[in-house]
Amino acid sequence: AKPAEQAKSKVLNVGTDAGFAPFEFQDEVSKKYVGFDIDLMEAVGKQMGYEVKIQSMGFDGLIPALEAGNIDALISGMTITPERAKKVNFSKPYYKSGLSIVVKMDNNNIKDFKALEGKKLAVQIGTTGAMEAKKVKDATVREFNTAPEAFMELKAGGVDAVVNDLPVNEYYIAKAGAKDAKVVGEPLNSEEYGIATAKKNTELIEKINKALDELKKNGEYEKIYVKWFGK
Numbered sequence: 001a002k003p004a005e006q007a008k009s010k011v012l013n014v015g016t017d018a019g020f021a022p023f024e025f026q027d028e029v030s031k032k033y034v035g036f037d038i039d040l041m042e043a044v045g046k047q048m049g050y051e052v053k054i055q056s057m058g059f060d061g062l063i064p065a066l067e068a069g070n071i072d073a074l075i076s077g078m079t080i081t082p083e084r085a086k087k088v089n090f091s092k093p094y095y096k097s098g099l100s101i102v103v104k105m106d107n108n109n110i111k112d113f114k115a116l117e118g119k120k121l122a123v124q125i126g127t128t129g130a131m132e133a134k135k136v137k138d139a140t141v142r143e144f145n146t147a148p149e150a151f152m153e154l155k156a157g158g159v160d161a162v163v164n165d166l167p168v169n170e171y172y173i174a175k176a177g178a179k180d181a182k183v184v185g186e187p188l189n190s191e192e193y194g195i196a197t198a199k200k201n202t203e204l205i206e207k208i209n210k211a212l213d214e215l216k217k218n219g220e221y222e223k224i225y226v227k228w229f230g231k
Ligand code: GLN
Pocket: 017, 020, 059, 076, 077, 078, 079, 080, 124, 126, 127, 128, 129, 147, 165
């Protein structure tokens, strides 16, 4: 390629809600956004010849930001759902997830989703966890802007349980030193995460899908997976 072309790389503005470790969070020292999704998005961008610029915003503001054209794509541990797919284009699934429950270590009566009936639950606004929690009979559902705030409310004793994505719950307990909490029961469901673009931007989602295919083939996806999940 001509040097001038190489120097001027195209920019892909990507939105995320950087409070969802290990998928996206802010490194305490470098203040950079890091995580599985960030590495994956950067690899996808590189594959497509784009420089990726990450910006963080509230999870419930991500799809509106795409629709308004403020970002080109989003990656945020976002579950592919039929309702969301009416508003955005999802890529092929890139990660298998599911919802689970976190309770205080000394809680011995909540062992599964059935036991959440009539309880106080903390969730993050606009998430699949919030949707499922609202279906629980007689439960009081408190919605927080971020997942860490929902965990904090559990720690403070304001709720009985948090309903949230299993890998994030496990990471919170293992890495954030939350020795006073535990994950209980089987995952409620199975969900898949996708990268998204605006509905009209079909060309971009096709490029992203192609890049994802390539990263799976060339072992790059595997490397990023092992870096964050270790197996
Ligand atoms: N996977 C969940 C959802 O899509 C939660 C995502 C998140 O909080 N970042 O609703």
